[in-house]
Amino acid sequence: MSEPFEPKIVAFVCTYCTYAGADLAGTSRLKYAPNVRIVRLPCTGRISPMFILKALQKGADGVLVSGCHPGDCHFTHGNYHARRRWMVFRALLDFTGISPERVIFSWISAAEGSKFADLINSVTEDIRKLGPFDQYQQLIKETESPATL
Amino acid sequence: MITQEKYRTTVKELLANGSIKMAIGYRPGSTSDRRRPLFIRTSEEADQLVLDSTCITNLSGYLVTEGLLSDEKRVGIFLRPEGIRSINILAAEYQLNVDQIIIFGFDFTGREVRALQGQTTGDFSALLSEIRENPPLATKEPLLERIEKMNAKERFDFWQQEFSRCIKCYACRQACPMCYCRRCIVDSNQPQWVNTSSHTLGNFEWNVVRAFHLSGRCVQCGNCDRACPVNIPLRLINQRMAKEVVDGFDHFAGLSPTQEPVLASFKKDDTETFIL
Numbered sequence: 283m284s285e286p287f288e289p290k291i292v293a294f295v296c297t298y299c300t301y302a303g304a305d306l307a308g309t310s311r312l313k314y315a316p317n318v319r320i321v322r323l324p325c326t327g328r329i330s331p332m333f334i335l336k337a338l339q340k341g342a343d344g345v346l347v348s349g350c351h352p353g354d355c356h357f358t359h360g361n362y363h364a365r366r367r368w369m370v371f372r373a374l375l376d377f378t379g380i381s382p383e384r385v386i387f388s389w390i391s392a393a394e395g396s397k398f399a400d401l402i403n404s405v406t407e408d409i410r411k412l413g414p415f416d417q418y419q420q421l422i423k424e425t426e427s428p429a430t431l
Numbered sequence: 432m433i434t435q436e437k438y439r440t441t442v443k444e445l446l447a448n449g450s451i452k453m454a455i456g457y458r459p460g461s462t463s464d465r466r467r468p469l470f471i472r473t474s475e476e477a478d479q480l481v482l483d484s485t486c487i488t489n490l491s492g493y494l495v496t497e498g499l500l501s502d503e504k505r506v507g508i509f510l511r512p513e514g515i516r517s518i519n520i521l522a523a524e525y526q527l528n529v530d531q532i533i534i535f536g537f538d539f540t541g542r543e544v545r546a547l548q549g550q551t552t553g554d555f556s557a558l559l560s561e562i563r564e565n566p567p568l569a570t571k572e573p574l575l576e577r578i579e580k581m582n583a584k585e586r587f588d589f590w591q592q593e594f595s596r597c598i599k600c601y602a603c604r605q606a607c608p609m610c611y612c613r614r615c616i617v618d619s620n621q622p623q624w625v626n627t628s629s630h631t632l633g634n635f636e637w638n639v640v641r642a643f644h645l646s647g648r649c650v651q652c653g654n655c656d657r658a659c660p661v662n663i664p665l666r667l668i669n670q671r672m673a674k675e676v677v678d679g680f681d682h683f684a685g686l687s688p689t690q691e692p693v694l695a696s697f698k699k700d701d702t703e704t705f706i707l
Binding site: 331332335336352353363366369370371373374377379380387388389418421422425 | 631706
């Protein structure tokens with residue numbers, strides 16, 4: 283008996299925009315896929331690429347990173363720095379064989395509750411189609427210290 | 432040989448008149464094709480100096496040794512063009528003051544060693560821009576092209592195989608002039624970002640993070656490649672990242688000591704095609 287695959291997605295969001303957007307999605311009673319685990323951070327500039335790797339290391343099938351639109355950052359330019367970092371990091375993941383479809387970046391403002399709900403739904407569907415990250419999870423299993431999310 | 436003799440005399444002169452307190456160069460190593468770093472403080476030590484086509488190590492990392500430059504005296508160092516770029520990056524990241532560095536530039540084609548004209552990083556800016564325009568042929572790697580053609584799964588398998596050999600000796604980190612952090616991310620255990628066992632999972636993360644921290648800073652001196660005891664092609668990843676940074680942000684690392692580090696600066700109109 284195998285259960286149908288439910289992707290585990292970790293979302294790293296900034297507290298001023300995307301987290302507020304997620305909150306709006308909640309208070310507006312929008313229904314979206316329950317596969318996402320949200321981690322709230324002060325700013326997208328605080329999101330170290332280590333976080334993304336750690337999420338994958340602990341068995342996530344996909345990672346979503348989201349913050350304020352350019353120009354809207356609470357700290358004026360945290361997201362500009364983050365944008366450069368992501369671009370390089372994304373290329374690095376691609377080169378080392380972690381499919382870029384598993385690590386998704388987006389801008390969602392505090393007013394875009396419905397965009398948040400739609401994005402979570404579409405990302406969950408995409409990752410469901412990709413299937414579990416078997417290659418990586420095989421490695422995790424070998425270490426004999428699999429952690430559940 | 433002529434270049435070597437010339438530089439021996441120059442180093443002796445500069446030591447004698449007190450312009451430099453030390454010169455960092457090369458001396459014979461355990462085999463005829465190996466060289467060790469030489470720290471010249473006296474004119475007798477200057478006689479041990481060797482300069483030939485086997486002097487490939489980038490010595491610039493020794494400059495950030497704790498306390499070496501804190502007395503504000505000057506230090507001379509033997510560098511190839513990559514080394515000069517490293518010095519520029521270290522200066523741009525406020526790790527050293529370029530005024531304290533006297534550069535003994537050299538380069539070689541085949542076995543022929545020639546001196547590079549100049550003493551300070553500014554003297555070499557024309558040379559560095561030329562390298563930017565015409566990168567040396569050695570940077571075209573067939574293996575890199577092969578990896579580019581693979582799909583995600585094949586790439587993952589390729590790197591998994593390579594990284595499975597890693598023994599986490601961190602020789603790549605020790606050899607790299609850019610890895611000067613007092614506390615490296617892998618030494619941190621609260622939280623433990625990277626597994627400490629030499630299992631492929633942790634190896635993968637360590638090598639990815641290492642490459643990320645070097646993107647936009649690596650000058651492809653190849654110190655990591657040569658230091659790796661299990662011959663992981665570390666330089667390939669760095670090379671790929673350097674290309675990414677040139678294509679994406681038009682940033683060629685180490686052109687001048689005042690060049691802003693690429694990941695510590697931004698433009699409002701940076702490309703963001705991948706962001707939803």
